[in-house]
Amino acid sequence: MQELPELDIYRSLLAEKFAGAQISGIEVSSSKIFQASNEQMQRDIIGKVLWFVERRGLHLLLHLDNGKRLLLHLGQGAYLYIGNQTDLPSRSAQLKLVFGEVILYGVGLRANDLQLLSVKEVEEKLGKFGPDALDKRLTLERFVARFAKKRGAIKAALMDQTVISGIGAAYSDEICYSAAIRPDAKIPMFEQESWERLYAAMHKVIKEAIANGGGGEHSISAIEHAAGNRPASFQVYDREGQPCNNCGAAIEKIDVSARKAYVCSSCQKDL
Structure with a gap:
């Protein structure tokens, strides 16, 4: 499983690559991984701008310009890969998040590893976790x-x-x-x-x-x-x-x- 260091590196690289970019498409291999209808994806994801990327413990949060959050969890064996239509990850991807000609692939994703949430829903889901290991307030x-x-x-x-x-x-x-x-x-x-x-x-x-x-x-x-x-x-x-x-x-x-x-x-x- 990706842990804090790997996820923080992902956060930094994704922010550098995609912050301010518009999402032009999304493909998910199974509704179990991302339980959102095509209508929801069209309304709340496609055409929206990724404002910034945040890491919360073992989760990544992609903040969209409509106030929604894409919450991504990378479990055992899962990883992210930045490529395009011809530059592919070494294994089949369950997620393709398209930013023009550049694609963010999610590989090894399992049930509910990607969720579209409101701010309140994010806090309800992540509020049960303890402080981050690198939280400056954690004396x-x-x-x-x-x-x-x-x-x-x-x-x-x-x-x-x-x-x-x-x-x-x-x-x-x-x-x-x-x-x-x-x-x-x-x-x-x-x-x-x-x-x-x-x-x-x-x-x-x-x-x-x-x-x-x-x-x-x-x-x-x-x-x-x-x-x-x-x-x-x-x-x-x-x-x-x-x-x-x-x-x-x-x-x-x-x-x-x-x-x-x-x-x-x-x-x-x-x-």
Whole structure:
């Protein structure tokens, strides 16, 4: 799944490419992906101008000049590609959002991954999520308070979008590694120094990932490789059996709260 760094890169590139552009067409492969009638698409999307692009946690919001929002979610294996009628993504696209000769393709989309919403509907849908991991208002004190009712493993809590939004399977492992904390460490055992390391690691890992082009598997276009830099991105995630870049020990894959996690047992301790 695309996480905060990849989605923030998408946000920046889409804004650069399409902000102020008029939508001249839209094609969706299935009504399950986008439950809007042809009449709605003609009335509320086609001919409208994309004002700006916003990221809210693990969602992208395309703000249209009629006050409507296109809410886009990219789940496991989904990605965006900017091309045209002949420059196509490597897999079949479920969404084609046309801006003149340029097309934004959505690949790997599933049911309800694209929604047309009012401002009120957006807030009703996204209001349940926690503050963004990069929200400047999320101080260390507020960060720690978000975990106050959690008792399980730190990886599971980091991935809980109602606690902090934007972190998924990959970056939860990377944050724990950077903080030298095991992903299966139990939250009630955390001391202040552990929280300080985790908070600093969260900002460091996410900001570096954005600066380095993200860790996705697919580039956003034939000439722009941002969001598709996975081979060089991760220290532990998806590197089972490979040597730790810090100590040389083999990276292990473990189960944490019914999820896979990757850890260097030499560098990462319980706290």
